[in-house]
Every structure is written in structure tokens, then in C-alpha cells.
Amino acid sequence: MEHGLSTEMWSQNWSVADPAVIVGCAETPKVASMDSFTPLPALLGGGLIGLASALLWLGNGRIAGISGIFGRLLPPAQTVIWRLLFLVAMVAGAWLASRAFPSLGVGGPAGRAAGLVTAPAWTGIPTSVWLVVAGLLTGVGTKIGNGCTSGHGVCGLARLSRRSMVAVAIFFGVAIVTVALTRIV
Amino acid sequence: MARRSISYLATAALSGLLFGAGLYVSQMVDPLKVLHFLDFGAIPSGGWDPSLAFVMGGALIVMFVAVWVGRRRPAPLFDTAFHEPAFTRIDRPLVIGAALFGVGWGMSGICPGPAISLLAFLPSNLWLYLVALFVGSYAGSLIVPSGRAQQAADAAQMPAE
Numbered sequence: 001m002e003h004g005l006s007t008e009m010w011s012q013n014w015s016v017a018d019p020a021v022i023v024g025c026a027e028t029p030k031v032a033s034m035d036s037f038t039p040l041p042a043l044l045g046g047g048l049i050g051l052a053s054a055l056l057w058l059g060n061g062r063i064a065g066i067s068g069i070f071g072r073l074l075p076p077a078q079t080v081i082w083r084l085l086f087l088v089a090m091v092a093g094a095w096l097a098s099r100a101f102p103s104l105g106v107g108g109p110a111g112r113a114a115g116l117v118t119a120p121a122w123t124g125i126p127t128s129v130w131l132v133v134a135g136l137l138t139g140v141g142t143k144i145g146n147g148c149t150s151g152h153g154v155c156g157l158a159r160l161s162r163r164s165m166v167a168v169a170i171f172f173g174v175a176i177v178t179v180a181l182t183r184i185v
Numbered sequence: 186m187a188r189r190s191i192s193y194l195a196t197a198a199l200s201g202l203l204f205g206a207g208l209y210v211s212q213m214v215d216p217l218k219v220l221h222f223l224d225f226g227a228i229p230s231g232g233w234d235p236s237l238a239f240v241m242g243g244a245l246i247v248m249f250v251a252v253w254v255g256r257r258r259p260a261p262l263f264d265t266a267f268h269e270p271a272f273t274r275i276d277r278p279l280v281i282g283a284a285l286f287g288v289g290w291g292m293s294g295i296c297p298g299p300a301i302s303l304l305a306f307l308p309s310n311l312w313l314y315l316v317a318l319f320v321g322s323y324a325g326s327l328i329v330p331s332g333r334a335q336q337a338a339d340a341a342q343m344p345a346e
Contacts, residue, residue, distance in 0.1 A: 045211020046243025054251030061261035093205025137289030139321020145282020178291025
């Protein structure tokens, strides 16, 4: 069987933590195909993310890097209030958008919430452990690497930062390899 | 006081609102959507989902213009300076950090923005990931005091507040 392509693979390796939430995946397992390619919402959503980053940059001179905003919530951060406001508003923004555009959906039509992934079955690792390890690696990595997909990926690349270019190449490359290694049997 | 003005905070809130909306509209809050982009092994058979590249592209086009505009201004509207990272050297923490993040991202299909935005939908196990993210982030700052330049810059601006 080709990697990640059969319906079998889908249900084994791409299953979500809460199948009841994403009915489409649980009941009618299907492989990703070009059907799932959504260029227009992707471009529009990307444009909104760009607009948000532009606003924070031109208004407040701050980089809209989520790991940085999140990772400086505790003292000795000097500017906690705007960070908290930004993050709370971000959650609200996602929620409001899901009400405004339910047909776009998250992981399925009609605005159903996305579930987190489960650990690949072949590893024998419990999903909770898998997600904790992923969270820890992402937390440590974005802290010492000074940024994530937004800070390096959007703001850094737009600033033509060499550090960001290197970071983006590395985390995309490593993530692609990680998926290739973990999601095959 | 400039930084804590109403305009400053309103800008932060509006930016957050747009950011979260963008993450939803682009469907990047869906871990499977992200994993299907990262699954390059599926390219030959047409099972690959290139959407994420379009998200990045859309965001970059807008932000690129914003940076261009910002370069022609002495300061942002509601603060005295652009907080551009002064540190430009490609060092070991950057490389190792990006690699660790890549592993975490590839394992979960979520990065910090989508993970926090998912609080709007509260999928099961989200709290596990978020607590780990928080712990990891603060542990990271103890292991490698990175971004020293930026922290120093922040500290230097303290008296101005």
C-alpha cells in the first residue's frame, strides 16, 4: 500500500481524537485528494492573517508571532496586557468566523470543530503522551528558536530576515520528514 | 504610556481578532489539513493538499507591503519604535529550536497559533497540548536564554513606559 493513501491508512493513521466531532472522517473515511484543496479560503484566510500582522506591525510596531506573544505572558514580560488581549481576541476571532462562515468548516462541513490527531497506531504510544511530547517540543523549539509559523513564517520572511528564512526552511523540512516517518506503517 | 493607550490595546485586540478569523477561514485550525500539506509522500498520487502554501502566500503578500510601508515611517502609529529583532546571527539555538519545533509540528499538525485558537472549539486533549506548550516554552527560556537582544531591547524601553 502506498503511504497514507488508502482508506485503511486514513482511518488508522489520520484518525482524529474525537471521531464523533468530525463525522465526515469517522463515518466516510476518505483519502485526501485534490478535492480537499481549498485555494480560495486559503488565500482569503492567509490575507486576513497578513492583515492582522500588518496592523500589529504598523500600529504597534510588534511582530505578530504567536509563540512569542504566548511565551512572554509571564513575568518578567513587561507588556502582558496587550499579549493577553491579542490571544483572547484570536480565540474570539476563530469562534466568530466559525459562526459567520459555518460552511467553510473545520475538519468537516458545517463548522464542526477540529479534533486533535491521535498517535499513529504502530508506535503504541498513547495519544495523550504523543500530544504532550509534541507540545513540549513545540514550546521549547519556538522559544529557543525565537519563533513559529507566524513570527518566522509570515513576519520574518516579509522582513527578509535571514534568521527567519533559515528557521522556516528547517521547521518545514523537519515537519515534512516527521510526517513521512511517523505516518507510515 | 504610549504603549498602553487605548489605541494601542485596541490595535492588539483587532489584530488578534483578524488573526483568529484568518486561521479559521484558511482552515489552518484543522490539524489534518496541515498534516495533509506536510505529507509530501502523497504528491505523486495527487493526495497532497497544497492549501497551506496559499495561506502563507496570502499572508506574506499583505505583510510584505506592510513592512515596505513601515520602512518609510519613523515609527508605528501607537508606539515610539518598531520592535524589530536586532539579533541577526544564525546561531545554534535558532537551528536546534526550529528543528525541535518541526518535530512537534509534524507530530501534531498544530503550531501555537492554531492550538490557542482551538480554545474556541475545545477539542478533547487540547489542554494537554497547551499545558505542554506553556511548560516547554518556559523551560526553553531556562535552558537557552535566547533572544537576548530582544529582551535587552525590551528592558531598555521600560523606563519610557
